[in-house]
Amino acid sequence: MEKRLRIKTILAAKPLDREIEIHGWLKSKRESKGLAFLDITDGSTLAGLQVVADESLSNFTTDVARLTTGCSVAVRGLLVASPAKGQEVELHARQIRVHGWAPPDSYPLQKKRHTFEFLRSVAHLRGRTNSLGAVARVRSRLSWAIHLFFQQRGFFQIHTPIITTSDCEGAGEMFTVTALDLDRLPRNDAGSVDYSLDFFGRPASLTVSGQLEAESYALALGNVYTFGPTFRAENSNTSRHLAEFWMVEPEMAFCDLEDDMDLAEEMLKFLIADCLANCGAEMDLFARFIDKDLPARLDNVLQHPFVRLSYTEAVKELQNCGRSFTFPVAWGIDLQSEHERYLAETLCGRPVIVTDYPQSIKPFYMRCNDDGRTVAAMDILFPGIGEIIGGSQREERFAQLKERMEQAAIPLENYEWYLDLRRYGTAPHAGFGLGFERLIQFVTGMGNIRDVIPFPRTPGSSTI
């Protein structure tokens, strides 16, 4: 007898008229006289397996009749073709053992639709629902597909540090990491905290980006990528922001902005296509229950080249489109959500890459263009979700980089190592950052980023 067969395997192989054993959770139960139909899922796939139980089971009245949604069971029986509509095969139980009960007066999940808002309050259980389980499987697949994409192309994964002692990485508020006793902080003569007594002998934080460290290894191994957690202490309360999220950051030596954009576009299309090919059941669920337009929107991304337009062109389009925006458009301003939405959704109707932003609104490490007022930056804007990728060609020229850092008041003493990359064997290089959860949002159609990560961290909220 086959033990511990997973339902995904059973539904694919359909080992008919064989005795098998499954383990899973009861999704729903339907009873007639002396007969019960149990829908069992084990998490391996969206679909459940129908188990047919009758009174000949020794524990039919003592156990089987008392089963409710959420109970975990082991079922041993014969897999047969189903005589009724709705499923191809079913398992005729010869033995049912209860692993664990789920008292219905306290178990929060019911045989009905719950709001995502409610499910967030039971984050430790919500993976058992169809939709959140599907999100978890898609997330896992996308994670794997990211490694596939880069490894197939000869990129090396670099584990950049989670704890950083760079004062400023130019990407938002940081979480402090300390081993000091916060109730009894050591002070120096000036009255400020004496970090020389802290664990690292200097201030430390959680990383807001692995880019700078990735640059170091790009200038050693050529093509590298990072994929790990990232932390921002911004007080952002939106459906697109987390305090802890996962970011993918490729970095390539001997690579310009054009190559960077090509890679980003190829990667996004690869990831979407991979998900459609390998998570069919989950994608069908999202199309049915989450967003009816999802298949068309994904197909639209796959079928067309992304529109590429410079910031200067984008500003002209926005000024001449005849719309009045809440934030007026002028060359030099940062594009607002309403502007980005117009570009991606109305003007182009597909992903747009906006390039060559004004130097004044972008970080110091982006490469200055020959015009002296723009930098070789690119943002990829997706319809419905906004910025999903931000990238640039990096400033590889020592003098120009040092000047930009001084202008931006970056403490050079902490970045000598970064300047060394330009002092010794510098090379043109470029990279970008992809917000992993935003990608999952786009692929699944899920509206709130808190529902595409198992245990979301947001301002004022990190239950579990």
Add this chain to the structure above:
RNA sequence: UCCCCGGUAGCUCAGUCGGUAGAGCAGGUGGCUGUUAACCACCUUGUCGGCGGUUCGAGUCCGUCCCGGGGAGCCA
């Protein structure tokens, strides 16, 4: 952080002009040899987010705080 909306049974929600609490689902009991969100009958379930105020009377009106959602800013 700002703007808007919301918080009523385990869940999803209704609750009129201020007059004393409702439905569906879930759960329980019974019925039905094959159900598919099973069905039929009956039954159970309340700190109306907290505190304060107005009123003869507050789920309803006012103030305030807490929590959640949507949007904005910032970003990925």
